[in-house]
Amino acid sequence: MRKICDEIFAEYNYRNALLVRRRIKSLNSQFASNGLWSLNVGFEYILIYAKSDLFLMTALRYKKENSSKKGRWDVFWSNADRPTMRYDILGFTPETGQWRNSKEKAYIAISNYQTYVEEYSDKMTIEEYAEKYGITEFVRRIPNGTGKNGGVQHWVAPSDTALRTNNWTDIEVSQIGKEIQLPFDNPKSKQLIAELIRLCGCKNDIILDFFSGSATTAHAVMQLNAEDGGKRKFIMVQLPEVCAENSEAYKAGYKNICEIGKERIRRAGKKIKEENPLTTQDLDIGFRVLKCDSSNMEDVYFTPKEYMDKQQSLFVDNIKKDRSDEDLLFDAMLKLDTPLSSKIEKISIAGKTVYNVAQGHLIACFDKNVTDEVITAIAKEMPSYFVMRDSSQADDSVAINFEQIFNTYSPQTVRRVL
Numbered sequence: 001m002r003k004i005c006d007e008i009f010a011e012y013n014y015r016n017a018l019l020v021r022r023r024i025k026s027l028n029s030q031f032a033s034n035g036l037w038s039l040n041v042g043f044e045y046i047l048i049y050a051k052s053d054l055f056l057m058t059a060l061r062y063k064k065e066n067s068s069k070k071g072r073w074d075v076f077w078s079n080a081d082r083p084t085m086r087y088d089i090l091g092f093t094p095e096t097g098q099w100r101n102s103k104e105k106a107y108i109a110i111s112n113y114q115t116y117v118e119e120y121s122d123k124m125t126i127e128e129y130a131e132k133y134g135i136t137e138f139v140r141r142i143p144n145g146t147g148k149n150g151g152v153q154h155w156v157a158p159s160d161t162a163l164r165t166n167n168w169t170d171i172e173v174s175q176i177g178k179e180i181q182l183p184f185d186n187p188k189s190k191q192l193i194a195e196l197i198r199l200c201g202c203k204n205d206i207i208l209d210f211f212s213g214s215a216t217t218a219h220a221v222m223q224l225n226a227e228d229g230g231k232r233k234f235i236m237v238q239l240p241e242v243c244a245e246n247s248e249a250y251k252a253g254y255k256n257i258c259e260i261g262k263e264r265i266r267r268a269g270k271k272i273k274e275e276n277p278l279t280t281q282d283l284d285i286g287f288r289v290l291k292c293d294s295s296n297m298e299d300v301y302f303t304p305k306e307y308m309d310k311q312q313s314l315f316v317d318n319i320k321k322d323r324s325d326e327d328l329l330f331d332a333m334l335k336l337d338t339p340l341s342s343k344i345e346k347i348s349i350a351g352k353t354v355y356n357v358a359q360g361h362l363i364a365c366f367d368k369n370v371t372d373e374v375i376t377a378i379a380k381e382m383p384s385y386f387v388m389r390d391s392s393q394a395d396d397s398v399a400i401n402f403e404q405i406f407n408t409y410s411p412q413t414v415r416r417v418l
Helices: 002-009 029-033 103-119 126-133 190-200 216-228 257-275 304-309 325-335 372-379 396-409
Strands: 014-021 043-049 061-063 072-078 138-142 151-156 161-163 167-172 206-209 233-236 344-349 352-357 362-365 385-388 414-417
Touching: 002 014, 002 043, 103 138, 167 190, 190 216, 206 216, 216 233, 216 257, 325 352, 325 362, 325 385, 344 372, 362 372, 372 396, 396 414
Parallel strands: 014 167, 206 233, 362 385, 385 414
Antiparallel strands: 014 043, 061 161, 072 151, 138 151, 344 352, 352 362
8 A cells, every 4th residue: 555655646755654443353263273373453644744835734732641641751852962862841843843942951951950959848849830830841850860961851741632643543543332323334533534634734724535435534533723813625436325225224215325424424514513512613514416427518519519410409509418506606616716615695786696616706696587687687696717608698689799798798707609
């Protein structure tokens, strides 16, 4: 898998590999009866790739069990001052992607400790002193420590969390129990997906899952947005794999996996809102479902000459008969680089149904018998793009006046006639 991903995503974009706990299965009785025993695989890998050099993963923490309420002293640095052997106290530096510290900061931490020993050690513990005065760093010298002039120790404040490594075996790949009661076997762990999204440090990005299954990723995105006020969006991609007729999903009325995923998104969004009514008033839990299909256009649209040669009618509609206005609208949005998540308002202009996308970025009208009055009213809205059907025009005069009307009221509008 690593070799395949290196070829697809480029070897220099590889960042790390995570280990996640796998649910342990019982030993196969056939192997056991034949005396063939083996170690069960207890973990799975997650490979991380990042295209941008600016992508720096967030330092994650996890909850420690039985955490101590006392700070601890750790040797972090020797007075031999070898840069390759120095462990610094300030943490991660985003500009360089390295752990760095300055000696000036270390001397401040040394002064913090000296002040505590001389003035406060007989009155309170170092933890109490640190909490009272908001001090997070203490450094002390050890006369008989390592290094030519003695070692140096760094005080680490008490914490009930610890920095994550690439060992995530405290998280199971599959969901333990079903948070949303739907008939789907082995859904991915929402906690795992949420941790991966947190690792990216993104609050306004688009999260894409090409194998969405029961839409765990969508659930995790909405949950994180509710927790940290993020504006993340999700795109779930799933083949409409048919549920077996003897499966619980089929018996419950779900004909394919996509239907299960859609229902989970609905229930998860509702559940998150109900559990956090004060913080989720503005939480967006809406979603759109789009399906891949053939073109909306008949072949005559692409090869008119061939159709003329076959003596087809000059007035054959160039749009397939089974296509709705919404089909045409989303097709236009794709071709005009308009995000499919854009707000769509269905309004009436001069008695005709008009779609206003992204507050006037795109306006479309697919009704029949569109007159100059309708075209004029739309042009006065000055959209960036306008789309209509060729067969929508009420008569030849509309086709003749169409361009002139827009040139008069909104010359910058890009016009498309299907």
